Amino acid sequence: MSGPTIQELLDRNERLSTWFRPAKFFSEISTPRSPKILMVSCLDPRSQPEEIFGLQFAEALSFRNLGGRVASVHDDIVGLDSLLRFEHVIIIHHTDCALLHYTSDQVREGVRKLPGVTAEEAESLVLPNFSSLEDSVREDMEHLKKSKVIRPELKEAIKGFVFDIKTGLIKQVE
């Protein structure tokens, strides 16, 4: 199955204008209420936080990346929290994640074969990896808790979960 072409996407966007409701600029909101929940989860379409938690518009902010690993979004979390003062950080990894099927070494090997890429360049890539879902969630909670620039109150509010893509249920990792 191939996805839509760029032209099809542009056509869809044009049709959007017939029903799109304009969002408000910050300057148009009299009492700004920022989301107090921050989520980090995998970009896999089978694991969407909005769907998992039935989130309404602006109830939470989500970072999504390969595996839902926190290392690559640490600085963004710190920066955003200094502005928004989150009350909860939720890390979600999911069953059958691609990271359970490919190791970072396999990915690195693929990159190393690209024309013009040196072994050092491939070696220097920071690639996510994990072999156990619960352990990866624990590692990520630890990663944030060890940070010197994350507020102690926020560290207390970090929770980790595994999402089961077969049952739709979420299980907390202690």
Ligand SMILES: [Zn+2]
């Ligand atoms: Zn995944």
